[in-house]
Amino acid sequence: MVATKTNPGNYFEDFKIGQILDHATPRTITEGDVSLYTALYGSRFALQSADSFALNCGLEAAPIDNLLVFHIIFGKTVPDISLNAVANLGYADVRFETSVFPGDTVQATSEIIGLKENSNGKTGVVYVRSTGTNQMGAVVLEYVRWVMVHKKDIMAPAPETVVPVLPERVDPARFMLPHGLDFSGYNTTLAGSPHYFEDYEIGEKIDHVDGMTIEEAEHMMATRLYQNTAKVHFNQHQMQEDRFGRRLIYGGHIISLARALTFNGLGNAQLIAAINGGSHTAPTFAGHTIYAWSVILEKAEIPNHQDAGALRVRTLATKDMPCEAFPDKLPDGKRNSAVILDFDYWAILPKKTIEV
């Protein structure tokens, strides 16, 4: 007797507009996760590294890195949203809200907000807004992603096409910074960078210089820490039959690695308040060395925060290519094949001159 007790995942025709999916596996985030995150990426942003620095910035303790929160919430959505995915196409309107501290427990819910069958009749794009909440029900994270999903039955009728209107970038008026955040006594020496919000200019490019090589054990430990069980990251026996012959590295691992590299040049960018969008533009495998560079796209005031400003940053990560030449588009308009990540986000920095 053969049972069907394993999770088949959802196919394109299983999703309906307005459908709510409550995701499994609530997760208590602890100091143990923080240590592993440090060991995996080597991040040195002081706000997440030291309770003392966080207290001096008005917080009760060092908060959990927002990207760690993102990866854990994202992982929860995989079994319901993207188990039968062809590709993760993009995300937008990613906003971090209530801060997460060690001991908090998070869980996730998603709503289907868009559906568009592809002309081949075999796949379709699902737009989903996912929400992470803590044990008090407070929202810690909201974001939209869209993903191309297989149909199980290609004869299943196409749904009415609904494509949500998504913001090109998150409006700073919508930022929710950590409760109590106050940079008025900010210590740039302890933070490791003398450069305030005012010191960055729109259009300024920064080569983050350092490179970091990825090992199989590292990206797999990271991805399991996030309880993200997408098969392509873990199963070499299966992947060796795939076109690359290798395990694919979870895109979020590259984001966290790139973020850690940006410390060298953006050391006071203590928080990511929002992510405007991002593309994983080429696959990455163990053995690749990751480099990164950034460009400042925009500078913004933050309502009710005179002591902090927001830089809209575009960070590009490359594989096996240092970034002193800021690799991006090639002369023919195509993207440089060494570029693996194009990431657009809002970072929060202290201001030098605090307007009272």
Add this chain to the structure above:
Amino acid sequence: MVATKTNPGNYFEDFKIGQILDHATPRTITEGDVSLYTALYGSRFALQSADSFALNCGLEAAPIDNLLVFHIIFGKTVPDISLNAVANLGYADVRFETSVFPGDTVQATSEIIGLKENSNGKTGVVYVRSTGTNQMGAVVLEYVRWVMVHKKDIMAPAPETVVPVLPERVDPARFMLPHGLDFSGYNTTLAGSPHYFEDYEIGEKIDHVDGMTIEEAEHMMATRLYQNTAKVHFNQHQMQEDRFGRRLIYGGHIISLARALTFNGLGNAQLIAAINGGSHTAPTFAGHTIYAWSVILEKAEIPNHQDAGALRVRTLATKDMPCEAFPDKLPDGKRNSAVILDFDYWAILPKKTIEV
């Protein structure tokens, strides 16, 4: 001057019936261990993942995974019991008692309960009952294992043969479930599986589908986390002279990996209450991809727990072989060489219909 301060371990003739061995290195188990365990195996059972889920099941917090407790207690017995072992032959009557929570400290004691010299006069089998206790002296784990150990002096006389009678399986009347465990408000959505105790049938087979490749860094970090210092797991310089030429992976690493894989099909099997027996049927090395399947051997009521039932599960793990064909014995009666683990245990699941 050369000292002999290093631990020579015990040889077969050193063991006596009734002998008590208090093992070294008490160990405080923390949230850091929980995070590493998640990173190493990717387990998603909700009871161990989230304080909120555990509270809803009547517990004070998410308990430490029973297998993590097993590995740590097992590791403490290695320097006294199996440093001079030829082979770990089996274990039985493994019962988890008082739950372990982060911050608890465990230590271990063993009693020699059986001895049988082999006919070659060079080795013998030692049967040992090991007990793990917490800082209050409460028993957290009891189990029997038997191991073949070298004699140091082949002229040493054979002891009287004593072979203990061991239960073929743990009687559910002996289960000690976590204090306060109550599945009456169980949430299958958060748990990630709709299948209750009643939904499984004796003889039912489940292919757990997913595969996980093991790296050297992972199994060594796991085995060191358990402070298990058996040399075969760590020393490539020495093992390259061995018949396999490779470091052997600790059998417990395979058990935990297989248990994590069973989530896909047995997602509500929140606890392992007891282990009836297990065999590591073939060696496993880094680079192998582990798959698993299970068969339900027996279903049992649990005294004083109307809201939970016990499934006796046999889980087999394979290397580099998916399990849709449920690989087990070959037509000639021999075991399929891809099978590396045959594990028989009692798992606790919520009941759908709670008898009041």
Add this chain to the structure above:
Amino acid sequence: MVATKTNPGNYFEDFKIGQILDHATPRTITEGDVSLYTALYGSRFALQSADSFALNCGLEAAPIDNLLVFHIIFGKTVPDISLNAVANLGYADVRFETSVFPGDTVQATSEIIGLKENSNGKTGVVYVRSTGTNQMGAVVLEYVRWVMVHKKDIMAPAPETVVPVLPERVDPARFMLPHGLDFSGYNTTLAGSPHYFEDYEIGEKIDHVDGMTIEEAEHMMATRLYQNTAKVHFNQHQMQEDRFGRRLIYGGHIISLARALTFNGLGNAQLIAAINGGSHTAPTFAGHTIYAWSVILEKAEIPNHQDAGALRVRTLATKDMPCEAFPDKLPDGKRNSAVILDFDYWAILPKKTIEV
């Protein structure tokens, strides 16, 4: 527009005698770090492993391993002191003071105490005394290291030569043992070794027997955990152009591995109170198997501690060479090329006969 926001590090001519450098990135050390440290090295010293054992030794809880404290403080000094280093030449007068417990936050400051330009005019030696403090301002660690640093401008004038006088070994009168430390109820069974302070003799040599192979993922995770971002440890893309073609392993990783191996023979050496000096005598790469042996150099009483004694130990670590022959100097006076570490420190052990 190209910015120069990344850290250029200091060059030889940037350092001045008496200069104080406050280092970046304060760090809260947690139970998560302790678990990772155990997973990376497999240490079994009971004082750091179990709160219960530490309580029985008069402490409030298991303290953080002093070497973990050293690595974290050392890592903070790298961006200011050794980013442009040619080589780390040595360290001396390393004294651990106030114990660190989970939840404490440490930060680091350095003073330049010596400068000596090399005759080639291209490099110079910088002597620096670094101090780690906790969130209360108490000193947790002090040490001196000297490092050869590039000049940026070879025309920069040489500074007046100042070479500090450094102690050949730390005087036991200067030890600061953990507050409340009391070995009068010491349990050698739980500690895992029957050998007290009195059982060791000056000149005694101990082969620690066991070997441990290092993987790339392990040393990189360790070094990132310490937020030490020296490039040579992480960037294979760059290092493959180097003379070795490999990532170099952080010397501190070898120290911690050697210390863990010494448990087998020095199991009651619960604390390192001070480090007298150390040399990393050959580079180590992933794939090497590390062995260790020790010789007792000196025995000392500790003021105000009748229940403990100090062994001055010299531990040598080797790569791919077991240590039963105690590899050290070769007949021609040169060092055996398999020796990678020569480490001289004071270890604290309980006394058998407590003088009242």
